[in-house]
Amino acid sequence: MSTDLLAADVSYLGDDDSEFFRTVHGRSLNTLNSRYMLPADRDEVKRSELHHRLLQFVFEGRNYIGPVKEALQFGQQRRILDLGTGGGFWAIDMADNFPRAEVIGIDLAPIQPRTVPPNCTFELCDLDQWSIPYPDNHFDFIHARSIHTGIRDYPRFLEEINRLLRPGGLVLLIEPSLVPIADGKPATEYPNGTGLHGWFTLWETYRACLKTQGIDTTVPQRLVELLAATDAFEKITVQDGNIPVGFWPSDPHSLTVGQLQWMDYELFLPALKPFFLSSGIPEAKAERIIADAQRDLYYPSFSPSTQLHIVYASKYLY
Numbered sequence: 001m002s003t004d005l006l007a008a009d010v011s012y013l014g015d016d017d018s019e020f021f022r023t024v025h026g027r028s029l030n031t032l033n034s035r036y037m038l039p040a041d042r043d044e045v046k047r048s049e050l051h052h053r054l055l056q057f058v059f060e061g062r063n064y065i066g067p068v069k070e071a072l073q074f075g076q077q078r079r080i081l082d083l084g085t086g087g088g089f090w091a092i093d094m095a096d097n098f099p100r101a102e103v104i105g106i107d108l109a110p111i112q113p114r115t116v117p118p119n120c121t122f123e124l125c126d127l128d129q130w131s132i133p134y135p136d137n138h139f140d141f142i143h144a145r146s147i148h149t150g151i152r153d154y155p156r157f158l159e160e161i162n163r164l165l166r167p168g169g170l171v172l173l174i175e176p177s178l179v180p181i182a183d184g185k186p187a188t189e190y191p192n193g194t195g196l197h198g199w200f201t202l203w204e205t206y207r208a209c210l211k212t213q214g215i216d217t218t219v220p221q222r223l224v225e226l227l228a229a230t231d232a233f234e235k236i237t238v239q240d241g242n243i244p245v246g247f248w249p250s251d252p253h254s255l256t257v258g259q260l261q262w263m264d265y266e267l268f269l270p271a272l273k274p275f276f277l278s279s280g281i282p283e284a285k286a287e288r289i290i291a292d293a294q295r296d297l298y299y300p301s302f303s304p305s306t307q308l309h310i311v312y313a314s315k316y317l318y
């Protein structure tokens with residue numbers, strides 16, 4: 001195990017957690033990682049819950065896909081790790097679903113509930129800077145969902161997952177693409193001025209700001225390649241999905257997913273403002289980019305969707 005972990009890297013919270021939050025352009029952000037610029041506040045927790053419920057719909061009521069039960073059956077202690085747990089909804093649901101398992105959720109900010117199942121705990125750690133504070137081969141199942149925008153060195157992150165997972169253990173990675181889709185086609189297939197300008201400009205701006213932070217915005221579509229490059233995993237399985245955004249799908253299941261994704265994005269667009277301003281975009285321009293995207297979200301002249309990249313794999317036994 002790496003030894004560069006300081007005791008202070010993991011925090012067990014007392015009553016006053018103000019040191020973990022700072023105010024940036026009117027929103028509350030974490031203090032552990034200055035490059036992760038999405039808020040850590042009530043609206044972001046709400047967004048985290050919407051994202052979680054959406055994924056449950058996509059997975060037909062479950063919290064995962066892949067041989068999770070099998071991975072947990074063989075573990076002696078049955079340990080589950082959720083990286084970038086957000087509001088902790090997934091970790092809490094998993095703790096309820098697997099009462100004999102120990103579930104640990106890690107995040108940059110203490111935005112999880114204080115009252116949780118007895119087999120669920122939350123800890124603070126910047127996964128981009130520090131070693132995850134657990135021994136080698138400790139976990140049976142590791143879940144990392146929608147976190148790549150806070151991880152500059154994703155290959156190193158995967159190495160950590162490899163270190164922490166026991167041989168035969170399972171990893172499940174889920175990352176939404178940062179390239180929006182309109183009427184089934186990506187932005188690159190549309191000429192300028194086709195009525196999709198606001199939506200596409202917002203995503204282009206977001207990707208550009210992330211790149212200036214050193215984030216590789218191609219990680220979602222390269223999950224398999226990056227996982228394979230570790231030489232540590234077998235049975236790498238891809239199950240990508242196309243998530244509708246809004247109220248255009250006609251079948252009830254897709255419509256519910258579309259509504260949840262729409263509600264998520266309604267919170268996401270204003271959440272980007274502190275990031276845009278901190279990236280040097282003038283306030284009036286940032287507000288216009290967000291307002292134009294909101295217009296496209298509220299009154300779309302196209303059927304928007306987004307690609308969800310989902311990959312699971314088992315760590316080699318030998």
Ligand SMILES: C[S@@+](CC[C@H](N)C(=O)[O-])C[C@H]1O[C@@H](n2cnc3c(N)ncnc32)[C@H](O)[C@@H]1O
Pocket residue numbers: 030033036048049051052083084085086087106107108109125126127128129144145146147149150151
């Ligand atoms: C978009 S939210 C997703 C939350 C949850 N995984 C879900 O799927 O609903 C991303 C979360 O990852 C956390 N995160 C981002 N970068 C991180 C890092 N370097 N270390 C720890 N947590 C991180 C953020 O604080 C945030 O709560």
